[in-house]
Amino acid sequence: MTVPASTRPYNFSAGPAAIPEEVLRLAAAEMLDWHGSGMSVMEMSHRGKEFISIYEQAEADLRELLAVPAHFRILFMQGGGLAENAIVPLNLSRGAGADFVVTGSWSQKSFKEAQKYCPARIAASTQADGHTTLPDPASWRLERQTAYVHICSNETIHGVEFQALPDLKTLGCDAPLVIDFSSHVASRPVDWSRVGLAFGGAQKNLGPAGVTLVVVREDLLGHALPACPSAFDYQTVADNRSMYNTPPTWAIYIAGLTFQWLKKQGGTLAMEQRNIAKARLLYDFIDQSQFYVNKVVPSCRSRMNVPFFLRDESRSEAFLAGANERGLLQLKGHKSVGGMRASIYNAMPLAGVQALVSYLAEFEKFQS
């Protein structure tokens, strides 16, 4: 441990992203001998009592944290959101079509991949405004026979977030809502009464890359297309408690430690309050500045991913170099949109956002 706690830099990576320092310290301490077992978690058979206990604790903690109802199953899978873009239609389309609400890069990718497996349709899109808004659900063109409706509830790249999930029933649609909640899972409560299936890679708010969380209503299991690989058939995964194939044991362990950390912080509701405060601090500063700009309509802005631009982009390299010098890491924006991006997930403390805002102010002053 070469870096003392007080000097650890703040990591604004969009994912893989910051992990709570307590989790990292515990993982290091337990590396050679987990709870007197004589084994690292990485060395345990996934079918042994030690790992089973880690798995069961993680599942129970996650169910509690996200208030997942009993008629939903929790699956730990592999392949990330991009694999789920295929796995969802393979499991849910049942030969029918599916409707997609395209609000940024991630829902666009989901739409494109689903076309391999079913007639996929765009029910609404914000492409025309550069994905700076969210479309009113009342305007969505949903097919009567659609197998499911897909949204990305937080767009990591474009920085837009649904502040409430749509209630499809009020739109006259009985199909299940599928949400890709990769980049804001556990940052706010989920209204499960509106959701059929939620999926997300862990590498933003829940732990390391390599494990994908799927929360699925039980009645949606058991309908996979014949082309669905067995390892990605939700029914098979559920029947085998995510151990049909060898699960990514280390990633599940770290996610489990993160769940315990989240519980100690007060759970999802407490995290939501902190995330609101963090996001407000950052957006308020950007909005009053003449130097920085965020283009997303305020009511649609993500609490997790804050893309912003220097109005004079020629200063971007100097901005990033100065940030690195101050221990404000990984602020460069996604290559597809450019600019900067501050991802301020659960593991980012308010102090990290304060440090960023101080730097924003100082850099602006110095450059003016």
Next chain:
Amino acid sequence: MTVPASTRPYNFSAGPAAIPEEVLRLAAAEMLDWHGSGMSVMEMSHRGKEFISIYEQAEADLRELLAVPAHFRILFMQGGGLAENAIVPLNLSRGAGADFVVTGSWSQKSFKEAQKYCPARIAASTQADGHTTLPDPASWRLERQTAYVHICSNETIHGVEFQALPDLKTLGCDAPLVIDFSSHVASRPVDWSRVGLAFGGAQKNLGPAGVTLVVVREDLLGHALPACPSAFDYQTVADNRSMYNTPPTWAIYIAGLTFQWLKKQGGTLAMEQRNIAKARLLYDFIDQSQFYVNKVVPSCRSRMNVPFFLRDESRSEAFLAGANERGLLQLKGHKSVGGMRASIYNAMPLAGVQALVSYLAEFEKFQS
């Protein structure tokens, strides 16, 4: 670190399995700050220079260790061997059939899964003798138009191992040979002139669960069926250097540290000599004993996975309890075959096998 080096138990798990202690200690030491970056490897963007350097080093080291020729691509994927059972036919079958040599549980699973995607045929099987032998390649019934021929070059559960890979050309077959080498990769050299594609989960000889190694000849890329998920299209994975979706960064890092450890041990040829010595010690003891038995024909025995039975199975529980007391862990056999299994992968030192043999002798003496 509660367990000093000298008292660490020996872990005979079939997978996830023992990892070299040096690797674990380094991973613990670097947990909060990898090489002065201020980040854990788990916190790094996979597109940042830090992780790219880890990735490139791991790939180069693996290419050197396994002497992978330049016209093969190395892919780091997710889903393990069970997912590859679908991914291989999705990528390689091209609308034709494939031939399977069934020598145990794993090749049987591969055959069964491939039937979803192509006409899969059994070219040879050792089911009749309980998978205690290997079939002579000259007897294999290969179809002239087969897309590929699949073998499991080491059967983890049944403990049989191909001591040489078949040369399909001498059998009049031009199709590529696919080998599932999950449980003996890097324990011996690979004759790449006989191989079209090799795949394996890392969690036996190479590192933790959660990353799957695929080594594929370049001319086999680019032929995926339309139903193949983009994240599992070898061409897409190769074009994106295994970063089409977020890779399992931690698992790749630990695998990379393991590759460096293997190089320090003298590489694959040196490991092979040690593995021969370890296996000989254990099999020789079992064969001279009246108390234990291994049913596999000696010329077909695996150097990595040694299943054995107590002739009086009523003593199995006492055997396992005594083993645990002595720090000889995870010796219980796979539920599908019963008995015991000692997996003695690269990370198991000769001293561990010596300790096991001492215990075998002592238990036999005590029970007689």
